[in-house]
Amino acid sequence: MGLPMMGTLLGIGLIVLALVLIYRQPVGVRRAGGRGYGEQERQFQPAEIANGVLVLSEHYLRCDLPRRFGARVDQVYLTPNGMLVPVDTKTGFRREVRRADLVELSVQASVLRHSTSASRPAGNVATWGYVRKVAPGRNPVYLRTQLLTDRELIEIYDRYWLVDGGDAAIPTRDPANCRYCPIAETCSVAPVRTRQANRR
Known part of the structure; x- marks a missing residue:
């Protein structure tokens, strides 16, 4: 393989490497x-x-x-x-x-x-x-x-740990919020469907 061909391949290789890094x-x-x-x-x-x-x-x-x-x-x-x-x-x-x-x-x-x-x-x-x-x-x-x-x-954070420690939860205005709550499956005020879904 001649030097011009090797130079071309080396140039292509460097371009490919640059594209991969980007x-x-x-x-x-x-x-x-x-x-x-x-x-x-x-x-x-x-x-x-x-x-x-x-x-x-x-x-x-x-x-x-x-x-x-x-x-x-x-x-x-x-x-x-x-x-x-x-x-x-x-x-x-x-x-x-x-x-x-x-x-x-x-x-x-x-x-x-x-x-x-x-x-x-x-x-x-x-x-x-x-x-x-x-x-x-x-x-x-x-x-x-x-x-x-x-x-x-701070209110959300402190309230979370109170509920996690056994305090009663306060019903939310939007039941969809319960879908993302880590204690929804054991929460007495969470919608029944949410509790069932979180247990799966």
């Missing part, structure tokens, strides 16, 4: 510090995210205040006006933010706000975030949602 990351996500999602995804993003910078992706953070919380954030963007905005991806066709999604995203924001980790990016944490809904055959949708406050999260 596309080993989650679909549509560039590493933190970049502009964020690729051009195709950016067209579906709110302007503050599309024009912002991805500063965290699939990163675990923890804090001791207001309670000992830990969360793995999907993505956090630094907006052009210096706000840190969390984004959490969920699958499903329904364009809604479930209560469980809201709590999860709010915990991510709280951990981000109170974390003293060296990897915590600089900036003020927004009081809102986005649930990114993805479904087969559909474009992603970003649902902006106002986040729960630290005080509301």
Whole structure:
């Protein structure tokens, strides 16, 4: 094999290796510090995210205040006006933010706000975030949602441990919330169908 042919094969090999390294990351996500999602995804993003910078992706953070919380954030963007905005991806066709999604995203924001980790990016944490809904055959949708406050999260956290310790549960306004509760199968106020489904 001649030197020109070897050089061509080596060049092709390097290109393939570069493509593999790029596309080993989650679909549509560039590493933190970049502009964020690729051009195709950016067209579906709110302007503050599309024009912002991805500063965290699939990163675990923890804090001791207001309670000992830990969360793995999907993505956090630094907006052009210096706000840190969390984004959490969920699958499903329904364009809604479930209560469980809201709590999860709010915990991510709280951990981000109170974390003293060296990897915590600089900036003020927004009081809102986005649930990114993805479904087969559909474009992603970003649902902006106002986040729960630290005080509301403390109430949920403390109430959970009281109920787990034997206190009576308080009926929820939305029975769908019981589907995601870890103690629903033994809870006296959870709908019967939910208790049966959780036992399976």
